[in-house]
Amino acid sequence: MEKQKLTVGIDIGGTNTVFGFIKDDGENLYSKSIPTLPDEGVHKFIIRLTGEIKNTYDEHRREYVLTGIGIAAPSANYYLGTIDTPSNLKWGKVNFVTMMKEYFEVPVVITNDSNAAALGEYKFGLGKGLKNFIVITLGTGLGSGIIINGNLLYSGGGLAGEFGHTIVKPGGRQCNCGRTGCLETYVSASGICRTVFDLLATYNDRSELRRIPFNKITSEIVSDLAAKGDSIAIKAFHHTGEIFGKALANLAISFVPEAIILFGGLVDAGELLLAPTRHHFEENLLGIHKGKVRILKSSIKNGMAAVLGASILISKKINGRSLILEMDKNIEKHN
Amino acid sequence: MEKQKLTVGIDIGGTNTVFGFIKDDGENLYSKSIPTLPDEGVHKFIIRLTGEIKNTYDEHRREYVLTGIGIAAPSANYYLGTIDTPSNLKWGKVNFVTMMKEYFEVPVVITNDSNAAALGEYKFGLGKGLKNFIVITLGTGLGSGIIINGNLLYSGGGLAGEFGHTIVKPGGRQCNCGRTGCLETYVSASGICRTVFDLLATYNDRSELRRIPFNKITSEIVSDLAAKGDSIAIKAFHHTGEIFGKALANLAISFVPEAIILFGGLVDAGELLLAPTRHHFEENLLGIHKGKVRILKSSIKNGMAAVLGASILISKKINGRSLILEMDKNIEKHN
Numbered sequence: 001m002e003k004q005k006l007t008v009g010i011d012i013g014g015t016n017t018v019f020g021f022i023k024d025d026g027e028n029l030y031s032k033s034i035p036t037l038p039d040e041g042v043h044k045f046i047i048r049l050t051g052e053i054k055n056t057y058d059e060h061r062r063e064y065v066l067t068g069i070g071i072a073a074p075s076a077n078y079y080l081g082t083i084d085t086p087s088n089l090k091w092g093k094v095n096f097v098t099m100m101k102e103y104f105e106v107p108v109v110i111t112n113d114s115n116a117a118a119l120g121e122y123k124f125g126l127g128k129g130l131k132n133f134i135v136i137t138l139g140t141g142l143g144s145g146i147i148i149n150g151n152l153l154y155s156g157g158g159l160a161g162e163f164g165h166t167i168v169k170p171g172g173r174q175c176n177c178g179r180t181g182c183l184e185t186y187v188s189a190s191g192i193c194r195t196v197f198d199l200l201a202t203y204n205d206r207s208e209l210r211r212i213p214f215n216k217i218t219s220e221i222v223s224d225l226a227a228k229g230d231s232i233a234i235k236a237f238h239h240t241g242e243i244f245g246k247a248l249a250n251l252a253i254s255f256v257p258e259a260i261i262l263f264g265g266l267v268d269a270g271e272l273l274l275a276p277t278r279h280h281f282e283e284n285l286l287g288i289h290k291g292k293v294r295i296l297k298s299s300i301k302n303g304m305a306a307v308l309g310a311s312i313l314i315s316k317k318i319n320g321r322s323l324i325l326e327m328d329k330n331i332e333k334h335n
Numbered sequence: 336m337e338k339q340k341l342t343v344g345i346d347i348g349g350t351n352t353v354f355g356f357i358k359d360d361g362e363n364l365y366s367k368s369i370p371t372l373p374d375e376g377v378h379k380f381i382i383r384l385t386g387e388i389k390n391t392y393d394e395h396r397r398e399y400v401l402t403g404i405g406i407a408a409p410s411a412n413y414y415l416g417t418i419d420t421p422s423n424l425k426w427g428k429v430n431f432v433t434m435m436k437e438y439f440e441v442p443v444v445i446t447n448d449s450n451a452a453a454l455g456e457y458k459f460g461l462g463k464g465l466k467n468f469i470v471i472t473l474g475t476g477l478g479s480g481i482i483i484n485g486n487l488l489y490s491g492g493g494l495a496g497e498f499g500h501t502i503v504k505p506g507g508r509q510c511n512c513g514r515t516g517c518l519e520t521y522v523s524a525s526g527i528c529r530t531v532f533d534l535l536a537t538y539n540d541r542s543e544l545r546r547i548p549f550n551k552i553t554s555e556i557v558s559d560l561a562a563k564g565d566s567i568a569i570k571a572f573h574h575t576g577e578i579f580g581k582a583l584a585n586l587a588i589s590f591v592p593e594a595i596i597l598f599g600g601l602v603d604a605g606e607l608l609l610a611p612t613r614h615h616f617e618e619n620l621l622g623i624h625k626g627k628v629r630i631l632k633s634s635i636k637n638g639m640a641a642v643l644g645a646s647i648l649i650s651k652k653i654n655g656r657s658l659i660l661e662m663d664k665n666i667e668k669h670n
Contacts, residue, residue: 161589250501
């Protein structure tokens with residue numbers, strides 16, 4: 001019996017890393033989340049990660065053959081194979097592709113996590129059939145992946161856009177990038193926690209949040225308390241949605257996408273975040289664009305968009321063409 | 336003797352309209368600037384414009400044949416042929432293409448002025464050989480045209496990006512678009528004049544500008560006085576460059592272009608504007624992008640980039656393909 005082909009998609013986050021064994025049709029055969037533990041260093045991380053992948057692969061070797069590994073990571077460079085000093089991992093600049101190849105003899109490709117998510121949405125999610133859309137990931141930081149005319153937007157250097165580092169409040173919150181007032185210091189899982197502390201200082205509302213120290217708070221706690229009616233938590237979502245909606249409106253003015261697709265931990269809060277975001281987005285759009293750009297919550301199981309996207313990346317690479325050109329061709333056919 | 340082909344490129348601005356008779360190789364056989372006089376209404380304007388074009392064409396009929404008319408205008412829709420209520424023209428929504436066709440029996444195509452300028456730069460100017468760049472026109476307003484992966488960026492509706500309406504100062508200056516704080520209320524020929532009046536109110540510096548009423552000031556006057564050392568005029572350029580540089584840095588964070596090409600009346604001020612713009616641009620870029628994005632002054636004769644771009648648009652349309660796909664194909668060939 002001929003073995004079926006499998007690729008591994010990996011999404012490396014600041015907190016957790018998810019890997020999945022993905023079939024050609026996008027079906028997820030098996031996936032697992034392991035803690036990233038960035039303080040441990042990249043070498044120990046790779047030993048743990050490859051060990052987990054090999055163990056799982058050993059269970060499936062009889063029916064499947066591994067054809068490649070696609071990786072999504074913050075600050076990853078598609079052309080160089082590097083992860084370059086992202087703020088959420090303390091690894092400095094590492095050639096992650098070269099390091100992974102010491103453990104596997106299959107092709108390994110890496111790309112920015114938000115770009116991978118955009119590819120996942122484009123092939124398997126709400127981006128199917130669209131030509132111009134933006135994917136925003138709201139995790140520890142705020143990532144962006146942009147598909148224009150059916151192409152993933154890359155700069156010449158292989159780096160993607162960094163919408164999370166748009167400066168929205170000059171002189172505002174300190175950002176890990178070394179500047180101040182970046183969007184992701186307000187709009188992200190960590191940003192909303194900072195907003196909570198700002199609001200606790202400003203208002204006298206009673207709140208469960210007054211019992212929680214800064215180093216224990218999470219966006220899930222804020223979300224749960226908002227759902228229970230905690231007024232500080234609710235204000236935190238309004239505040240976050242206002243900054244987010246206005247920033248998206250400014251982005252849409254230059255890009256004019258068909259949709260903005262959101263995913264990541266903070267988006268699990270659903271309408272708590274989406275309602276104020278949509279309100280301020282529409283209010284700040286130019287008249288000619290009002291009502292034309294949808295803001296959607298990703299339909300792909302949380303954490304899997306980048307895994308799926310990374311897995312596509314590798315399969316296309318094996319076929320001798322990069323995905324970017326492959327898409328280009330498809331779009332031209334459709335025109 | 337076979338006649339040579341000519342297209343007419345027209346750039347309609349809030350103050351002046353330039354038309355040129357352009358040969359296939361981009362050579363400008365003849366061009367002329369006429370006042371737009373927007374208060375006069377669109378019908379009178381078209382009668383004057385077509386009269387001028389026909390008079391000139393009559394002089395060249397023996398050697399040349401007119402094959403089409405390409406038009407660049409604010410708020411123009413490529414797909415619909417309309418000019419839709421731009422703030423600098425008081426025409427409402429008009430189907431300019433249909434109206435022009437009453438006077439000429441050749442194909443007529445229209446596009447946004449900044450998009451036309453981007454096409455002109457792409458084929459004949461500093462955009463030659465680049466795949467990702469942004470053209471910014473600083474005239475009465477601030478227009479933007481974006482080339483990504485060799486494609487002109489259009490939304491599905493045929494409208495282009497409106498970077499000039501990025502909100503940079505929430506609650507700031509009133510904009511003709513109905514909102515407040517838009518970039519073009521600060522960075523444009525009219526924006527710098529508003530800044531002068533703001534500075535005259537704030538500072539006590541002696542200045543020639545104190546003799547000039549609001550309805551008489553022009554960016555040329557500010558530019559001339561700055562060159563002569565007038566401290567209010569110099570501050571106005573610093574202030575404009577600071578807002579412009581920061582806004583461009585925020586744009587570059589999402590787009591990562593190879594270059595940003597500037598043209599239009601205000602750019603004639605040269606280093607007065609460019610030096611502070613470049614300074615604040617670099618200062619506000621992410622570390623990974625610093626030193627990689629050039630800010631350039633267009634090398635195309637002032638006012639002609641959009642005329643040339645409009646003329647390309649029509650020649651490609653005649654050949655049975657739209658320029659956008661044509662570029663798409665070229666890029667694919669190059670990869």
